[in-house]
Amino acid sequence: MNTNLVNQLKEVKKKIVAKELVGDDWEEQQTAVNKLEEVVTYLNDASAKGIGFDEKI
Numbered sequence: 417m418n419t420n421l422v423n424q425l426k427e428v429k430k431k432i433v434a435k436e437l438v439g440d441d442w443e444e445q446q447t448a449v450n451k452l453e454e455v456v457t458y459l460n461d462a463s464a465k466g467i468g469f470d471e472k473i
Contacts, residue, residue, distance in 0.1 A: 417470060418463040425456050 429452045437445050
């Protein structure tokens with residue numbers, strides 16, 4: 417479950433990074449990327465502890 421979520425987040429990150437931005441837009445882009453990386457880290461840590469998240473919303 418978590419693996420699929422992590423893969424989806426990585427795809428979102430790739431799409432965000434693919435845009436070449438400058439100035440404030442670049443800073444906002446970096447903030448978004450950092451937050452996505454934090455979520456991926458959280459999911460990986462949760463997986464290591466045996467905690468899974470259901471993908472159904």
